[in-house]
Amino acid sequence: MPDVGDVVTASLTVAPYDSSTAATLAVTAPDGTVTTPVTGTADGGQTWTAPLTYTAAGVWRLSWTVTGTGASVANELVSVAPAPSVLEEGRVYATTTDLANYLRAAPPTGAARLLLRASELLDSDFLKAAVYDVDDAGMPTDALVVAAFRTAVCAQVEFWGETGEETDISGPTQGVTIGSVNLQYGTGTDRPGPDYYAPKVARALRSLPGDVFRMQVSGGC
Template sequence: MPDVGDLVTARLDVSPADGTTAAVLVVTLPDGSILTPVVTGTETGAVWTAPVVYTMAGLWRLSWTVTGTGASVQHEVVSVAPAPPVTGTGRVYATTTQLAEYLGAAAPLDAVRLLTDASRALDDALKTARYTVDVDGLPTEPAVAAAFAEAVCAIVQWWDETGDPVGADGGWDSVSAGPVSLSRGSGSATAAPIAGGQLPPRAWAALQRVPGFHLTWWVGSGW
């Protein structure tokens, strides 16, 4: 599958073909705009080529129209992938370098997407949290920022180990971690709800290491 930015040579083989054969290429972009690349053919009209630069992600349609001997219309749909990102968008609490250091191994090729998803999942778990942020919504307290980075790396590792971001059990009711305070309800003490599932124990432990942290769990129907 080509990526955004790739330059390819579109090719059409025509048979039968002779000196009367001619071909044109119309390219329809994902946004509906049209390109008509310059087409070059052999003297016999058997092979036709045209350069195409994929400038956006999505489905591209390449439509060849052949006239003369071998007259026909042929369509090809090409799926173009976005250029692989090296940084996330929105609030992302850890870098790929931090993830690699946490894992003690090379970061996966989809690390940016995983860290972005994990950061959103952490946001879901901390909807009632209170902490100081900058204009981008990132924590300004160094201890909180470090804990969030470790937590999202732990979430990514959890997803890799379990293949399941949902989890099975657990919950918490009230927590404070230095400048962070949050509350939610019931379950066991093994994990906390996150994105419809659970906050992995290692992610939760990262939050617990924030100076001044203390935690009260629900156990069954009591504290």
């Protein structure tokens, strides 16, 4: 699958063909814009090529029209992915370098997106009731908290690499305790154990001293 910015050579093979064969290409971008790149042949009309740059993510349509011998119309849909990114917009608690050092191995190519998702998970499921010093961007300022958050999101990405990335919690979670707060999900006495959060996430947060990080509950901390 090509990415945004890729420069490719579109190609069409015609059969039968002879000196009367000619081929043109109309390219429809995802926004409906149509362009007609210059086509050419180096083998007398059997193979036709045209240079093409994918400038946007989405589905592109390549429409070849052949006239003369071998007259025909051929359409091809090409799905183009966004350009890979080493950084993602949003509050992210670890870089791909941090992840590589944590894993002691090369990170996956989608590591930037996974680190963003893991950071969002940490914010939404663990830090809503947390108290710690932050800067104007909402990032932690204490070195111990920075290191714990970095470990937590790297651990979550590692966990997804072992168990598969899920879009939702596949089962209730039970028994996550951070300070005076005990997080439990689901009901009944036969709740399954954690199967979505990396165990090391809660462990990293529990390791923080109370003077730099604490969970706030109703009526006190």
